Amino acid sequence: MISDKDILQTIERDAESGFRLLMRTYMEPAYWHVRRMVVGHEDAQDVTQETFVRAFRFLRSFSGDSSLKTWLFSIATNEALRWLGRRANVATLSLEDSTAQLVAADTQIQGDAIEARLQRAILRLPAKQQLAFNLRYYDELSYDDIANVLHSSASAAKTNYHLAKEKIIQYMNQND
Numbered sequence: 001m002i003s004d005k006d007i008l009q010t011i012e013r014d015a016e017s018g019f020r021l022l023m024r025t026y027m028e029p030a031y032w033h034v035r036r037m038v039v040g041h042e043d044a045q046d047v048t049q050e051t052f053v054r055a056f057r058f059l060r061s062f063s064g065d066s067s068l069k070t071w072l073f074s075i076a077t078n079e080a081l082r083w084l085g086r087r088a089n090v091a092t093l094s095l096e097d098s099t100a101q102l103v104a105a106d107t108q109i110q111g112d113a114i115e116a117r118l119q120r121a122i123l124r125l126p127a128k129q130q131l132a133f134n135l136r137y138y139d140e141l142s143y144d145d146i147a148n149v150l151h152s153s154a155s156a157a158k159t160n161y162h163l164a165k166e167k168i169i170q171y172m173n174q175n176d
Helices: 005-015 015-038 042-056 069-089 095-110 113-123 127-139 143-150 156-176
Strands: none
Touching: 005 015, 005 069, 015 042, 015 069, 015 127, 042 069, 069 127, 069 143, 113 127, 113 156, 127 143, 127 156, 143 156
8 A cells, every 4th residue: 555655745746646546546535535425326436536536635734643544534524515505495395305316226227235234334323423423433543533534633533423323223123
């Protein structure tokens, strides 16, 4: 695996080559992070693309206070929330209705009832708990990194994760 240091050194030498290396390294994890938030494949692709456009624009301002992955996930989270906000203002269906339809469609494609139940449970969480859970469970970020993405403290990130986990367990047990 290519390290952040290698990527940053490549960016210093040649911004375009370094950015391509950044994309090769983090495109898939960023896509899945966004996909868990916006659900639909095409929407996730659009938001992920916008994430990397913004990252390229602000690449020189990366301070190194966090890992590149954490920095990118912060941008991706903001882009996904911006997209969800625009969609909520335009959509005639409620977010819950359209999300339920997308989850149902995904369920038919995947055929995995347990995963579909888990996704429904996650989608019922408040936004910060949803993000904290996804970042910890799927992306395996530390609480400090989650705090950087959520612009909160590590203890708040940990609390949000554990609250989310409890709500998910409760939902899964009630919806067998």
